[in-house]
Amino acid sequence: MRIGIVVDSACDLxxxxxxxxxxVLLPITVRIGEAVLADHREEDATLNFLHTHVAERGAEAETIPYSVNQIRDLFLDHLVIDYDHVFCMTITxxxxxxxxxxxxxxxxxxxxxxPIRQAAGHNSPFALRVIDTQNLFAAQAVTAVEAVRLRDEGAGVAQMREQLEKLAGNVHGYMITRDLYYIRARGRHKGDRSVSLFSAALGSALDIKxxxxxxxxxxxxxxxxxxFDNAVQQLFDFASRRVVHGLLTPVVCISYGGPLDELRALPGYAGLRDTCGAKGVQLLESVMSLTGMVNVGKGAVTIGFADEPHEFDA
Incomplete structure (x- = not known):
């Protein structure tokens, strides 16, 4: 059976x-003023847009996800012919x-x-499953990586569906942002006032992350x-301890709102990389999606892994 995997472009892979x-990507389009870019997970295009637009007016950005009709057309034009079953895994x-x-x-x-499949010479039925990954950015990537692993190992559709839906409820995502003022401005633009001006000012004045x-x-x-550096190091050290303890799947996903050389230079990153290598855990790093950066700002770090329930211990 030909099994397809679909994610939206907020999935940091x-x-x-x-x-x-x-x-297969469901691209999310970002509009900042007159500038528009559909995010196809192209690193150079993302970084160029980041430097020219996100820093200036990113908090005012509009993110436009694929509509019902666009998703329908993508499937009917291509995916119902190319695959027999598709898992579509989305941001929470x-x-x-x-x-x-x-x-x-x-x-x-x-x-x-x-009729579309029959015209292409396929008389067997087509099926798809939409799965809520229940997480964001690097964390939503964990379920997609597991889908690839299961498919490559020859798992059946029923087994994949059961394991992916169970896994989605056991993925932990962590994020640290650099600029609370940006988060507040972005929240106000979207009508979310959960970060007050006082909290943003206090956190920024005391450099609390x-x-x-x-x-x-x-x-x-x-x-x-x-x-920020101290917070990131404690987060990476914590993730290293969880890797040593034993994850539910052998992968850690990380994304960064900027060039990956900056991510690799952050304190604690080398230790996490070495721990993953020693434990046979794949470490996947990517530039954060445009959707992620316009929502949480430049220089943010996100990390995701599948694990049992736990408390964050810095």
Missing amino acids: PADFIREHNI KTRSPIHDNALQASFAILNEYR PVLHGYRGETAPVAKIKG
Whole structure:
């Protein structure tokens, strides 16, 4: 059976990993003033847009996910012919309409695919499953990597569906941002006032960086640490300890809102990389999606891995 894997472009995977494993993207378009770019996970284009636009007016950006009709057309034009079953894994539905758009599109796709497949010489049925990864950015990539592993090992559709849906509820994402003022400005633009001016001013004045934890569709601070570099080092050290303890899948995904050379120079990164290597855990690093950067700002770090329930321990 030909199994396809679809993710949206907020899923922070390296471009070469996406190409190597024939992962299909649902691009998210970012508009800042008159500048518009559809995010196809092209690192150079992302960094150029970051330097020319995000730094200036990123908090005012509009992100435009694939619509119901665009998803329907993508499937009916290509995917119902190229594959027999597709897993479509989306950013958490609590933060984006992409999941609901894909779910709504799936009804039309399953009603309309038969004559298209038959014309292409395929008489077997087509099926798809929309999965809410319940997480963001690097963390949502963990479920996609597992889907690739299961497919490559020859797992059946039922086994993949069961394991991926179970895994999505056990992925932990962590994020540290550099600029609380940016987060507040972005939140105000979107109508989210969860970061007050006082909190932003106090945090910036004291150089306090919150560590945000994404888990099962919810995002909340789990620690406040003085200094960005210090906070990142403690996060990477914590992730190293979880790797040593034993993860549910052998992968850690990391994304950074800027050039990857900057990520690799951050304190604690080399230790995490070495720990992953010693434990046979794949470390995937990528430039953060445009969607991620316009929502959390330049220079943010996100990390994701599948693990049992735990408490963040700096």
